[in-house]
Amino acid sequence: MHSNKIIIRGGVVWSMVSADEPRTADVFIDGSRIVAVGLDAQPFTQTDDPTVIDATGCVVMPGLINAHTHTPMTLMRSTLDGVGFPSPDAPSTMPRGQDWRGRLSPDDHYWASRLAIAEMIRSGTTTFVDMYRDMDQVARAVVETGMRAALGWEITTFRSDPHEWLPYDERTARRTFDQCGRFAAEWHGKGDGRITAWIAPHETSTCHEPWLSRAARLSSEMNLGTVMHVAESEREVEFCRTKYGLSPVQTIERAGILNRRVLGAHTLLVTDADIRTLSMAPYTAVACLGCYVKLAMPVTPVPRLLEAGVNVALGTDGAATNNNLSLWDEIYLNATIHGFLAKNPALLSGEGAIRLATVGGAVGLGLEEEIGTIEPKKRADIIVLDFGKPHLAPLEAALIGNLTYSAGGHDVRDVLVDGKVLMRDRRIVAFDEKEVLRQAHGIVRKHRAAVGLPLRYGRDLPAPVQSDKKGSPA
Numbered sequence: 001m002h003s004n005k006i007i008i009r010g011g012v013v014w015s016m017v018s019a020d021e022p023r024t025a026d027v028f029i030d031g032s033r034i035v036a037v038g039l040d041a042q043p044f045t046q047t048d049d050p051t052v053i054d055a056t057g058c059v060v061m062p063g064l065i066n067a068h069t070h071t072p073m074t075l076m077r078s079t080l081d082g083v084g085f086p087s088p089d090a091p092s093t094m095p096r097g098q099d100w101r102g103r104l105s106p107d108d109h110y111w112a113s114r115l116a117i118a119e120m121i122r123s124g125t126t127t128f129v130d131m132y133r134d135m136d137q138v139a140r141a142v143v144e145t146g147m148r149a150a151l152g153w154e155i156t157t158f159r160s161d162p163h164e165w166l167p168y169d170e171r172t173a174r175r176t177f178d179q180c181g182r183f184a185a186e187w188h189g190k191g192d193g194r195i196t197a198w199i200a201p202h203e204t205s206t207c208h209e210p211w212l213s214r215a216a217r218l219s220s221e222m223n224l225g226t227v228m229h230v231a232e233s234e235r236e237v238e239f240c241r242t243k244y245g246l247s248p249v250q251t252i253e254r255a256g257i258l259n260r261r262v263l264g265a266h267t268l269l270v271t272d273a274d275i276r277t278l279s280m281a282p283y284t285a286v287a288c289l290g291c292y293v294k295l296a297m298p299v300t301p302v303p304r305l306l307e308a309g310v311n312v313a314l315g316t317d318g319a320a321t322n323n324n325l326s327l328w329d330e331i332y333l334n335a336t337i338h339g340f341l342a343k344n345p346a347l348l349s350g351e352g353a354i355r356l357a358t359v360g361g362a363v364g365l366g367l368e369e370e371i372g373t374i375e376p377k378k379r380a381d382i383i384v385l386d387f388g389k390p391h392l393a394p395l396e397a398a399l400i401g402n403l404t405y406s407a408g409g410h411d412v413r414d415v416l417v418d419g420k421v422l423m424r425d426r427r428i429v430a431f432d433e434k435e436v437l438r439q440a441h442g443i444v445r446k447h448r449a450a451v452g453l454p455l456r457y458g459r460d461l462p463a464p465v466q467s468d469k470k471g472s473p474a
Contacts, residue, residue: 004030004031004419005028005029005030005031005044005048005049005050005051006028006029006050006051006052006053006380006416006419006421007026007027007028007029007044007050007051007052007053008026008027008029008053008055008060008382008384008414009026009052009053009054009055009056010024010026010054010055010056011024011025011027011055011056011057011058011059011060011384012024012058012059012060012387012395012399013025013027013037013059013060013061013374014059014060014061014374014399014400014403015037015061015062015373015374015375016061016062016354016355016358016359016372016373016374017373017374017375022059022399022400024039025037025038025039025060026038026039026041027060027374027380027382028041028043028044028050029380029382029416029419030043030044030419031419032192032379032380032418032419032420033376033377033378033379033380033419034374034375034376034377034378034379034380034382035376035377036376037374037375037376051421053384053414053421053424055384055414057386057387057388058384058385058386058387058388058413059384059385059387059399059403060374060382060383060384060385061358061374061382061383061385061403062126062358062359062371062372062373062374062381062382062383063124063125063126063127063358063371063381063382063383063415063416063417064123064124064125064126064127064327064357064358064361064383065125065126065127065128065129065313065314065327065357065358065360065361065362065364065365065371065372066120066125066127066128066129066314066315066316066325066327066361067128067129067263067265067284067286067313067314067315067360067361067364067365068129068131068227068263068265068266068286068288068313068315068316068317069116069128069129069130069315069316069317069318069325070130070131070132070317070318070320071112071113071115071116071117071128071130071132071138071141071318072104072108072109072112072113072116072132072133072134072137072138073112073116073132073318073319073320073321074112074113074115074116074119074318074319074325074440075104075108075111075112075115075440075443075444076318076319076320077319077320077323078323079320103447103450104443104447106134106136106137107137108443109132109133109134109137109138110134110137110138110140110141111436111439111440111443112440112443113130113137113138113141113142114141114144114145114431114436114439115436115437115439115440116128116319116325117141117142117145117147118145118428118431118433118436118437119324119325119326120147120325121145121147121415121422121423121428121430122409122412122423122426122428123325123326123327123328123408123409123410123412124327124328124383124385124409124412124415125325125327126147126148126371126381126382126383126415126416126417127147127148127149127150127361127365127367127371127381127417128147128148128149128150129149129150129151129198129227129263129286129315129365130149130150130151130152131151131152131153131154131198131200131202131227131228132153132154133153133154133176133179135151135152135153135183135187136183136186136187138151139151139183139187139190139191139195139473142191142194142195143190143191143194143195144431145422145430145431146194146417146418146420146422146430147194147417147422148194148195148371148379148381148417148418149194149195149196150195150196150197150198150225150227150263150365151183151187151195151196151197151198152180152183152184152197152198152199152200152226152227153176153179153180153182153183153184153200154176154180154200154201154202155173155176155177155180155199155200155201155202155207155211155215156172156173156176156202156206156207157169157170157172157173157176157206157207157208157211158172158206158208159171159172166205166206168208173207173208173211177211177214177215177218180199180200180215180218181199181218181222183197184197184198184199184222184224185197185222186473187473188222188224190473192418194417194418196224196365196367197222197224198224198225198226198227198263199215199218199219199222199224199225199226199227200215200226200227200228201215201226201228201257202228202229203228203229203230203232203236203248204230204236204239204240204248204251204252205235205236205239205240207228208243209244209251209255212251212252212255212257213255213256215255215257216255216256216257216259216260217256219257219260220256220259220260224260225260225261225262225263225365225366226257226260226261226262226263227262227263227265228252228257228262228263228264228265229264229265229266230248230249230252230262230264230265230266230267230285231247231248231249231264231266231267231268231269231270231274232265232266232268232269233268233269233297234269236248236269237269247270247271247273247274248269248274249270249274249277249278250274250277253277253281258277258278258281258282258283259281260282261282261283261284261364261366262281262282262283262284263284263286263313263364263365264278264283264284264285264286265286265288265315265317266285266286266287266288266300267285267286267287267300267305268292268297268298268299268300268301269298270301272304275301275304275305275308275310276308278305278308278310279308279309279310283310283311284310284311284312284313284360284363284364285300285302285305285310285311285312285313286300286312286313286314286315286364287299287300287302287312287313287314287315287330287334287356288300288314288315288316288317288322288330289330289333289334289337290316290317290322290324290329290330290333291316291317291321291322293333293337294321294322294323295321299337299338299341300312302334302338302348302356303338303342303347303348306348306352311360311363311364312356312360313356313357313360313361313363313364314327314330314331314334314353314356314357314360314361315330316329316330326408326409327357328407328408328409329408330357331350331353331354331356331357331403331404332353332404332405334348334353334356335348335349335350335352335353335404335405336405350400350401350403350404350405351400351404353404354400354403354404358372358373359372359373379418379419380416380417380418380419381416381417381418382415382416383412383414383415383416384412384413384414384415385403385407385411385412385413386411386412386413387399387402387411389411391406392406392407392411412426413425413426
């Protein structure tokens with residue numbers, strides 16, 4: 001029987017420690033931690049009987065960090081194709097029967113999250129940030145699959161009303177605020193510390209005052225960070241200007257949210273004054289360029305933010321708008337689109353884009369001492385990419401460029417989180433991936449049948465089995 005010691009042997013290790021160049025080295029893991037990196041390191045004895053992962057011809061690097069997504073939305077994939085960002089004049093509409101958001105049960109959200117986790121593992125993501133409802137189910141999926149996640153139950157203060165755009169609703173506000181606090185108290189630190197809870201006011205136009213200020217106080221009382229959408233749309237900017245006489249950034253500053261760590265998804269429509277304000281706060285802007293390109297939106301001004309000293313991380317947003325959860329697409333887009341718009345191809349380097357998806361995410365989560373690089377004492381959140389393929393050759397003098405512009409999720413061979421192997425030789429070993437796919441197909445078939453829509457594909461797939469597990473902390 002093997003011990004809990006692992007050696008990843010003979011790969012080209014890009015530790016992403018600031019001064020380190022990629023080099024051939026071994027990575028030694030004991031339990032959840034990295035204990036040594038280097039060809040000359042020998043921390044284990046023969047009696048330790050370590051598991052050896054041969055990484056010859058591969059690149060070994062830190063796992064990617066998806067700093068903004070909504071995992072329950074995987075079942076909504078492709079339901080919003082060709083539709084722009086919603087507004088009072090153009091609310092998003094889905095084909096008849098495909099508005100899954102109003103139909104999905106907590107159990108459906110559980111399977112949707114497991115589907116998202118499978119997709120992220122396959123593309124090398126080892127940590128993700130999620131804000132949505134039914135977060136107990138997302139947390140349960142994280143615990144059971146071995147992933148690492150930062151999770152927040154969204155605080156929203158409006159009701160659905162076809163005759164009014166985002167009308168304030170006191171009952172919804174109180175219910176979701178209580179759910180956010182209850183979830184954070186129950187789940188923070190669960191899954192052997194792999195789950196961190198965050199306070200999650202949805203956005204300045206969908207989480208009205210005084211609930212923004214209450215969210216800030218709750219964050220302080222519970223000693224937790226805040227995750228929310230910030231300056232995402234013209235609609236939000238107009239709302240804040242009309243209601244508060246402020247920009248979205250000024251609105252959250254006045255509410256006290258910027259006094260503590262914030263993950264601000266999008267941060268699209270910001271002025272120079274807003275950026276100066278953010279540079280003085282413990283704020284991370286999360287860019288989700290794949291979503292913006294698909295929805296024909298502006299893009300997060302990543303170079304301006306970085307120049308001002310604002311930390312930046314990368315996210316995918318949800319599968320309803322992106323439509324995939326691969327951070328390799330986000331890395332490519334960040335390394336190309338900013339330079340394209342500025343007519344300066346050197347504006348953001350490939351290495352810089354990859355660091356946003358690793359170190360930037362770790363800093364944003366306050367976990368830079370735990371994850372984001374490969375070095376002794378850090379958590380063993382590591383991915384191995386197979387470089388023995390034509391599109392990744394030649395390797396000499398082109399490793400970072402190949403990672404930036406040529407690599408994709410399909411090149412990820414092995415994934416470890418907290419020293420536990422979740423995928424080996426492109427096979428997920430942490431859970432039954434086929435069961436997840438079966439459930440996901442069955443859930444969508446169930447909802448289509450409920451509204452009288454015909455089955456189109458996969459008629460031989462069995463119907464889903466309702467889970468009898470409860471969303472309790474572990």
